[in-house]
Amino acid sequence: MTIKERYEAAREAYQGVGVNTDKALEALKKIPVSMHCWQGDDVMGFDGDGTLSGGIQTTGNYPGRARNPGELMRDMDKALSLIPGKHRINLHASYAIFEEGEWADRDQLEPRHFEKWVEFARERGIGIDFNPTLFSHPKAENATLSSEKEEIRSFWIRHVQACIRISEYFAKEQGTPCTMNIWIPDGFKDIPADRTSPRARLKDSLDRILSMDYDKSKVLVAVESKVFGIGMESCTVGSHEFYMNYASKNDILCLLDSGHYHPTEVISDKISSMLLFFDKVALHVTRPVRWDSDHVVLFDDETREIGKEIIRGGADRVLLALDFFDASINRLCAWIVGMRNMQKALLNALLLPGETLAELQKERNFTEQMMLQEELKLYPFGDVWNYFCEINGVPPKEDWFKEIRSYEKEVLLNRR
Template structure:
């Protein structure tokens, strides 16, 4: 039966290849380019952002809703779940870690401002064995010292603690890059803000700017570590004012030659992150992205193969995928967590493939010559071209299950592993 399916996939691909070839699209080239695009898969989907600090309370305007069985409870379980997810996702990718996933030997825990590379040695070993890269995030939430504010805090001792945490994370990021021979993106996001209208908007941002300046004063190898700063329009409990706004970080990144990270859940519902990418790349060599699915607000739903994701992917491909550092960011505790990873990652790849299969030069020529009726027609007709046949073949040559066949492995893993954890 498997051989019959494989032959069917190959035949369908040959027909799709011919159809795309008629409009000047090389499907083999599209597949080869997709194979080179690495996506950073976030570790926190596997355990509802809990980490390994024995801190069960999630704070900072973040919520993981649901209680599906099988949450990873320790490093071994989380790594096993990541392995299972990656076995069902084509290509070679990266793992995105938060600082609260430090692994302490023999219970010798330290606070976040004292973290060292040795606390992430097991993650480096894990990545090295699998040929993966590692990205990193300081964790400025779910901590007693993050109750009110972090890098913008009025309390100088609190602010000093979080500055030291950021500096420690820079050293860890450089350690990742050196050990793995792959650049590490270190992304800074803080939850600081006010629930109601503030009296002074400038002072918190001035403190944040000073804190970032102190973090970046650490001597680190800029050729190995790409520092990004991430904005947010609002969060739970900080609805009226966010210190790290888009305008703040966009200007700070431009002035300090950093990456400005765009998370498509962190803007007003009518804003399009896809539309921002080309503008950012006119003034920056690279841009960083977190792709998620906001439902009415920054709710971090699993990425779907929907219009927004496809539009983001199109902009990535048109502007050059090598210029975009791509990661996903969602966490859903109401469904099988490994399935959520696989669905999100595969959908992001499907969106990228869909963009790679567009006759970009033809579409651009129609726009530039103002043949807008034909442009609209062709864009609509292309939606029914057989991208699915190309995707199934892409999975086939990467030795991962095509179509919905992968879900049977999720069922088996859930019965054999996940439900025994609770």
């Protein structure tokens, strides 16, 4: 049977439970996932000396890491060509592109330092999201926006404000809002004597940042919490409770990262609550293994649950991005597997008879609800996914890996 014939059979099967697969595929095509640039070069960026700090680590030394903007863009291009649909790219400020002999510190970054990224995105018809980079910098060794030293705090305040201006530039150039997410590595290795003062300083810094004039319809500012990190195991200044309250009070976004909570917590359970109180919520989907280790996103239980909550809550209300970095495997393969798995999770949710299942729950008919949920797991989901790939001009199944194997041999292994 051809992929189309298998799809026709799958469509008939899903019709039996009241699901229109054609509508599901059309809806999936309209949901962009923001692909993070830092998977391609192990979070090195272009503005520093190639060392990481702030509790960030990459492990492995698989050959072929992108070493400059041209290589990174070429790799991103290849990855995007093997992912169905139209997506976005997610940049950190450390990926500024300078002219030869030029350099600007992070508080002096300007839109012109990102013109080549705008050209890249415009030519491909994709949007850009952005992140200030408050790590891997001499002035981030102890603390950033919560620093006891005013000169350090002021530097990072200027940096984030510069990033807001750059985000506004992206939005104006592309005609689509730019999500700009703030994460800081501030915290304490051992039990602090005073948690309040650092958080008061962080609040003051954010207040000063947001006092600037910018178009809030074009720049969607988000704040991202973390439960702990390397070197800040006992306390993070930017905790979930701090940022959720700050975002609510100041009408900005609260970003949930699926690796930034206690191992027994899952963000799939948080999305519905957040959407009751916020117009939108931002997500970074990753895969923690015992801690916030940023493994490649799999088509696992939690990713599927996240997909369900996005669809149930309204995909237009969830700003979806990925965030992982694995240097132990082919970096393009990591991108492609993660992005395609996130899309599979969304498609899985779109192929569920949501109203029927919700009605069974409302009736407290948990027996039939459980039975139907389990039987649906063996429905021909894969045939629908493969058809989605085919109609979007992307290799289905594992066929795309042949191109990555060739690209590795011809391009990546020649990088020394």
